[in-house]
Amino acid sequence: MAAAAPGLGLEMEETVYHVKEGAEGANLELENFCLWYGKAQALHGIGMKVQKGIVTALIGPSGCGKSTLLRSINRMNDLIDGLSVRGSIRLDGKDINAPGVDVIKLRKRMGMVFQKPNPFPMSVFENVAYPLRVDGVRDRRMLADACERALGEAALWEEVKDRLQENALGLSGGQQQRLCIARAIASDPDVLLMDEPCSALDPIATARIEELIARLRGHFTIVIVTHNMQQAARVSDNTAFMYLGRLIEYGGTNEIFVNPRLPRTSDYITGRFG
Amino acid sequence: MRTEDGKAQAPAPAPPDGRPARPGESNGAEQLPPAPAAPPAGAPRRRKMGHADFSSRGEPILWTLGGGLALGVILITGFLVMVFWNGLVTFYPGPIEVVTLKDGKLVAGEPARSEVFRPGPEVLRTLDEAARRAVAASGGYVSRTLYRIGNYDLYNEDFRWVPEFEVREVRTPPDMFFIERLEWGSFVGRIKALKRDGQVLEAGKFGLGNLRGEHAEARARWQRVRRIERTEIGEVNHYLEKERLAVRRAALAHGEGSAQHREAQAASAPRTEALKKRHAGLSAQAKAVKEVDEKVHLVLADAAGREKEIRLSEVVRFYPANSLGWGDKAGVYFSRWWEFLTEEPREANTEGGVLPAIFGTAAMTILMALAVAPFGVVTALYLREYARQGRLVSIVRISVNNLAGVPSIVYGVFGLGFFAYIVGATIDQLFYSERLPSPTFGTGGLLWSSLTLALLTVPVVIVATEEALSAVPRSAREGSLACGASKWQTIRRIVLPQAMPGIMTGLILAMARGAGEVAPLMLVGVVKLAPELPIDGFFPFIHLERSFMHLGFHIYDVGFQSRNSEAGKPMVFVTTLLLIGLIAVMNAWAICVRNRLKRKLSAGHF
Numbered sequence: 001m002a003a004a005a006p007g008l009g010l011e012m013e014e015t016v017y018h019v020k021e022g023a024e025g026a027n028l029e030l031e032n033f034c035l036w037y038g039k040a041q042a043l044h045g046i047g048m049k050v051q052k053g054i055v056t057a058l059i060g061p062s063g064c065g066k067s068t069l070l071r072s073i074n075r076m077n078d079l080i081d082g083l084s085v086r087g088s089i090r091l092d093g094k095d096i097n098a099p100g101v102d103v104i105k106l107r108k109r110m111g112m113v114f115q116k117p118n119p120f121p122m123s124v125f126e127n128v129a130y131p132l133r134v135d136g137v138r139d140r141r142m143l144a145d146a147c148e149r150a151l152g153e154a155a156l157w158e159e160v161k162d163r164l165q166e167n168a169l170g171l172s173g174g175q176q177q178r179l180c181i182a183r184a185i186a187s188d189p190d191v192l193l194m195d196e197p198c199s200a201l202d203p204i205a206t207a208r209i210e211e212l213i214a215r216l217r218g219h220f221t222i223v224i225v226t227h228n229m230q231q232a233a234r235v236s237d238n239t240a241f242m243y244l245g246r247l248i249e250y251g252g253t254n255e256i257f258v259n260p261r262l263p264r265t266s267d268y269i270t271g272r273f274g
Numbered sequence: 275m276r277t278e279d280g281k282a283q284a285p286a287p288a289p290p291d292g293r294p295a296r297p298g299e300s301n302g303a304e305q306l307p308p309a310p311a312a313p314p315a316g317a318p319r320r321r322k323m324g325h326a327d328f329s330s331r332g333e334p335i336l337w338t339l340g341g342g343l344a345l346g347v348i349l350i351t352g353f354l355v356m357v358f359w360n361g362l363v364t365f366y367p368g369p370i371e372v373v374t375l376k377d378g379k380l381v382a383g384e385p386a387r388s389e390v391f392r393p394g395p396e397v398l399r400t401l402d403e404a405a406r407r408a409v410a411a412s413g414g415y416v417s418r419t420l421y422r423i424g425n426y427d428l429y430n431e432d433f434r435w436v437p438e439f440e441v442r443e444v445r446t447p448p449d450m451f452f453i454e455r456l457e458w459g460s461f462v463g464r465i466k467a468l469k470r471d472g473q474v475l476e477a478g479k480f481g482l483g484n485l486r487g488e489h490a491e492a493r494a495r496w497q498r499v500r501r502i503e504r505t506e507i508g509e510v511n512h513y514l515e516k517e518r519l520a521v522r523r524a525a526l527a528h529g530e531g532s533a534q535h536r537e538a539q540a541a542s543a544p545r546t547e548a549l550k551k552r553h554a555g556l557s558a559q560a561k562a563v564k565e566v567d568e569k570v571h572l573v574l575a576d577a578a579g580r581e582k583e584i585r586l587s588e589v590v591r592f593y594p595a596n597s598l599g600w601g602d603k604a605g606v607y608f609s610r611w612w613e614f615l616t617e618e619p620r621e622a623n624t625e626g627g628v629l630p631a632i633f634g635t636a637a638m639t640i641l642m643a644l645a646v647a648p649f650g651v652v653t654a655l656y657l658r659e660y661a662r663q664g665r666l667v668s669i670v671r672i673s674v675n676n677l678a679g680v681p682s683i684v685y686g687v688f689g690l691g692f693f694a695y696i697v698g699a700t701i702d703q704l705f706y707s708e709r710l711p712s713p714t715f716g717t718g719g720l721l722w723s724s725l726t727l728a729l730l731t732v733p734v735v736i737v738a739t740e741e742a743l744s745a746v747p748r749s750a751r752e753g754s755l756a757c758g759a760s761k762w763q764t765i766r767r768i769v770l771p772q773a774m775p776g777i778m779t780g781l782i783l784a785m786a787r788g789a790g791e792v793a794p795l796m797l798v799g800v801v802k803l804a805p806e807l808p809i810d811g812f813f814p815f816i817h818l819e820r821s822f823m824h825l826g827f828h829i830y831d832v833g834f835q836s837r838n839s840e841a842g843k844p845m846v847f848v849t850t851l852l853l854i855g856l857i858a859v860m861n862a863w864a865i866c867v868r869n870r871l872k873r874k875l876s877a878g879h880f
């Protein structure tokens with residue numbers, strides 16, 4: 001599990017792991033995962049195991065490949081021309097990039113929340129019901145139940161239960177983002193991927209989303225990209241620090257924040273660069 | 275200096291001519307840009323400026339741009355005002371002037387317009403001394419008036435120029451009538467008598483009210499005859515033709531004289547007989563009504579007293595032009611508009627209404643939109659969403675854009691050659707062989723016209739749709755894909771709805787272009803006079819193979835193909851007004867739909 005990419009002017013170091021492998025059931029396993037946008041390599045030999053039901057934060061300076069890694073997990077990068085990957089990402093032991101894998105089925109097992117809230121220009125109800133609708137669910141009862149449950153879990157039900165038929169674009173930014181979370185969990189996925197979900201929100205809305213993540217912990221395997229150190233410290237169990245496309249240090253959030261092994265990690269965490 | 279320039283130009287196109295010239299200012303100061311936002315007493319901000327800087331301040335270009343815009347606006351406004359004015363006044367009843375000429379002849383008519391002209395020496399030679407002097411005094415120019423004299427059957431002309439020097443006296447006698455007739459155009463003159471069942475009622479012995487009553491009855495009779503002949507006999511004829519075709523089909527399928535053919539003949543014979551009987555009965559009915567009608571006549575006389583007798587039912591409308599109140603005039607005006615909008619044309623399209631043309635234009639445009647929308651959207655979807663973006667797609671895209679520049683008549687030739695002669699002829703061979711040699715789809719018609727125009731306008735839709743598709747944000751697509759939607763589900767449920775306003779814009783442009791297009795239609799189905807509307811009560815109700823009338827072609831036909839283009843001229847403007855109105859209404863409707871969609875998509879705030 002060594003990150004080896006010679007000739008980049010970066011002194012080679014092995015990823016430092018604090019996480020004890022196999023301590024809990026790993027939901028996601030990345031092994032020597034490399035990714036190229038055309039000729040430019042964006043990820044270098046990433047190896048990590050993400051445990052079931054806990055929150056894993058991805059931190060690192062801009063452009064270090066956090067989004068790329070996250071988007072590799074549900075294969076959103078497939079849309080990009082000239083993309084190539086090596087190594088493996090396994091979900092419950094099965095390689096998601098293996099030839100026969102149905103990418104649509106794969107994405108149905110994962111919810112994704114984006115940096116900017118992107119509700120569809122439809123009613124609140126239709127937004128949350130969307131993953132079920134594209135899955136072929138027609139039954140109104142089932143849709144309504146799933147919608148109420150997802151909105152409830154996303155801590156939005158009380159606010160929108162009287163305006164389910166209103167256009168979702170009429171909600172506030174924070175509500176929109178929680179709606180997107182509700183949409184991401186409506187079809188009851190295994191993994192929830194969040195790419196800087198709070199970066200477009202004000203502090204109060206951010207706090208509510210953080211509360212929400214804490215509540216969702218245990219129900220889903222959550223991988224969250226964040227720029228905000230405090231946020232990572234508050235919400236996550238494990239933290240992975242990335243730098244220039246490499247996974248530098250990966251371990252329990254407490255250990256990483258209190259006791260980072262590598263100077264680069266501590267520099268970043270204390271804000272000396274980034 | 276630069277910053278000042280920037281400030282001055284930012285609130286742009288204020289014409290610099292509004293600035294009063296201030297005497298005593300230096301040349302350079304005068305050239306300062308007319309900063310409207312700056313206070314007039316901004317003297318400290320003014321700086322001396324060299325001539326070299328004149329163009330750098332962008333004023334000349336501003337003049338050119340503003341001038342171009344102004345010219346365009348003036349042209350469009352002028353055009354609209356002209357069409358509106360001419361179109362709106364055409365139906366307003368004018369007075370009838372009776373002009374006594376110097377040679378004692380009488381000219382009666384509605385003055386249409388006046389102009390000044392310069393009579394040639396051969397005309398001047400025929401004038402008397404006083405008139406010649408009057409002409410010379412006004413520099414050789416004379417004014418003349420165009421009278422709409424009507425009475426084509428008596429004079430062989432509808433309009434006549436009367437130069438001022440020929441006029442001895444102009445009067446407007448209150449007993450002059452303007453009478454619109456079914457044939458020969460209008461009549462200008464007096465009503466002499468009403469003949470009924472051989473009795474002659476002199477004009478003084480009955481009131482206008484009585485005449486109106488008689489007229490209404492006569493018109494009702496005429497309407498009834500028309501209904502019998504058109505609708506009821508038309509229906510019988512339709513079924514007779516169906517019987518004939520059934521027999522013919524059997525002959526074609528099994529051979530002339532075969533058992534099936536004879537069987538079909540035998541089966542159809544009694545039905546045909548019954549239909550013929552009904553036909554005869556209806557004809558007799560119509561004849562009876564006509565006989566009654568034949569007995570009611572109106573005796574008219576022109577200004578000079580020449581008499582003309584016509585059936586009362588032939589009179590469409592009559593009014594004493596010189597003794598009308600405001601209310602009567604408005605009544606005539608609106609009844610003419612109503613006739614124009616709801617009746618069929620007559621008198622080589624120069625009179626009557628344009629209902630079939632309105633109908634044809636609307637039907638053709640709607641069919642075209644129905645054809646072009648899916649075609650254009652599907653093409654654009656493939657080009658933008660599915661095709662691999664490369665050389666080939668670029669070439670296709672350029673070709674599509676260039677298609678928009680092909681002259682429209684070329685599309686007409688293509689439509690005729692491909693749709694009518696190849697596709698249509700094949701359809702005829704396969705499905706309508708019993709009607710041959712008279713073509714069904716093998717000639718121009720509503721369907722081929724719509725498809726031809728759909729081809730003509732499809733580039734507009736493709737380009738607009740592609741733009742609309744590429745404007746749908748990536749985040750929306752990714753959001754959908756991340757939910758586990760397939761590509762097609764994403765396109766159908768997310769991308770297309772969001773692109774819809776843009777697609778509608780393209781469609782609106784296409785419709786506007788298509789509705790106004792005439793040249794290609796002349797080749798693929800538009801005719802001067804279509805006896806039957808493309809929609810009627812007979813299965814399949816919409817007859818796409820029929821030729822139809824079109825407002826655009828109607829304008830051309832009325833204005834330039836009628837026996838007297840002067841008579842058609844007012845109708846040209848009215849029809850143009852109507853065409854503009856129709857296109858405006860269709861576009862307004864489409865824009866409403868689009869805006870509703872847009873509101874739905876952008877109700878958001880952050």
Ligand SMILES: Nc1ncnc2c1ncn2[C@@H]1O[C@H](COP(=O)(O)OP(=O)(O)O)[C@@H](O)[C@H]1O
Pocket residue numbers: 037042060061062063064065066067068069080
């Ligand atoms: N679609 C793409 N095509 C090419 N290069 C990309 C693309 N997306 C990201 N990159 C590059 O990959 C690297 C990692 O980007 P990203 O994963 O977005 O970083 P982060 O999310 O950590 O800020 C950056 O150098 C970026 O320029």
Ligand SMILES: [Mg+2]
Pocket residue numbers: 066067068195
């Ligand atoms: Mg990112």
